[in-house]
Amino acid sequence: MLFLLIESMTAATAFAVFGVALLYVALVLALQRKLYDPLKLMEHQVHIKRLTNEMKDMIKSNQDVSGKQKELYGHFKESMKAQVLLFAVLPLFFIFYYLLLPYMFSGVSNQTINIIVPLTYQGFFVLCAFILGLALGLTIRKFDSKRLKKRQTDNVSNAQATQK
Numbered sequence: 001m002l003f004l005l006i007e008s009m010t011a012a013t014a015f016a017v018f019g020v021a022l023l024y025v026a027l028v029l030a031l032q033r034k035l036y037d038p039l040k041l042m043e044h045q046v047h048i049k050r051l052t053n054e055m056k057d058m059i060k061s062n063q064d065v066s067g068k069q070k071e072l073y074g075h076f077k078e079s080m081k082a083q084v085l086l087f088a089v090l091p092l093f094f095i096f097y098y099l100l101l102p103y104m105f106s107g108v109s110n111q112t113i114n115i116i117v118p119l120t121y122q123g124f125f126v127l128c129a130f131i132l133g134l135a136l137g138l139t140i141r142k143f144d145s146k147r148l149k150k151r152q153t154d155n156v157s158n159a160q161a162t163q164k
Contacts, residue, residue: 014124022132024096025133029137031088032086039148042144051075052072
């Protein structure tokens with residue numbers, strides 16, 4: 001299918017750019033997972049959602065929410081810290097885009113690939129990295145949410161076993 005889209009960019013160049021984009025996405029995902037545990041981040045987000053709902057119910061019944069606000073603030077702070085850490089991989093994009101790609105593909109800078117609009121090798125890299133990153137990120141997130149649910153059910157069953 002990719003061969004049909006390539007008009008003036010050679011297939012070898014397109015596959016090489018695709019390979020570099022795949023390498024970039026793999027490095028970014030590995031670094032993000034190394035910097036912060038995604039399950040921990042998801043746990044904080046679950047706690048934030050639960051506490052927000054509890055606070056809404058408390059406000060409706062005119063109860064004091066200051067204790068819940070302090071607890072919510074702690075989870076919110078940890079969640080934000082994790083999300084900021086995930087942006088630490090942004091310089092990696094600039095290294096790939098401005099240094100590695102021009103070095104590797106200096107001889108094909110005027111070649112284009114026509115997908116919807118004509119794209120140079122750098123535009124094709126961004127498109128491939130975006131699509132691969134989105135697909136792999138969503139897939140990994142789905143597996144992580146399953147692992148989180150399993151962890152939560154294991155914690156509940158362990159708590160029930162210790163109470164007996």
